[in-house]
Amino acid sequence: MxxxxxxxxxxxxxxxxxxxxxxxxxxxxxLRLEEPAVFAGQWQATLSAAGDDRQAQTQQDKPSNTCGVELRANQTLGEGADCLGAWLEQLPIGWFADPDGLSITGNEGSRIQFFSRQRDGLYLSTLKSGLIITLERTAR
The missing domain is CATH 1.20.5 (Single alpha-helices involved in coiled-coils or other helix-helix interfaces)
Structure with a gap:
């Protein structure tokens, strides 16, 4: 027994x-890890509050809440890095793909902000302040 x-x-x-x-x-x-070439190109970053409509924020003519950001194929940031850096309170230098999102890196190569994947071409991140940054691929 x-x-x-x-x-x-x-x-x-x-x-x-x-x-x-x-x-x-x-x-x-x-979870698949995309090649850097998939992300390379022009993206629009939009800063908004949790209750704000993202589309309405994008259509407003306020340069302080939207900026174009270039993700280069060599995994560095081009045009718009300074605008994004103002929101992150640290100048972003590069980026890398994660299986479930996209990470922005600082000058030492360490992650300073993670953007979670919502769908192809749309990534979100919430700052410590509660504001939300949306990264959306612009039309090619």
Missing amino acids: IGKAFTYKAGAWLTAAFIMVSGETSMASS
Whole structure:
């Protein structure tokens, strides 16, 4: 009787371990890392409050809440880096793709802001102040 109880308990543990290991493998394979060329080009950054309509913010003629940002294929930031830096309170130098988003880096190469992927061409990040920066690819 004790031998069967040990066998059932060991079987339950082995089954749970197998499910955990196979789940981690399938989760990791579902997130793909895009090539830098996919992100290279012109993007529009929009700064807004949590309750603001993003489209309405974009259509307003306020240079303080929108700016164009160039993500270069060599993973550096071009035009618009200073505008984005004013919101991040640190000058962004580069960027890199993450499986679930896009990271902006500072002069030491460390991440200063992460933008989570909402859909292709649309990424969001919330600042410590609660303001939201939206990165959206502009028409090619």
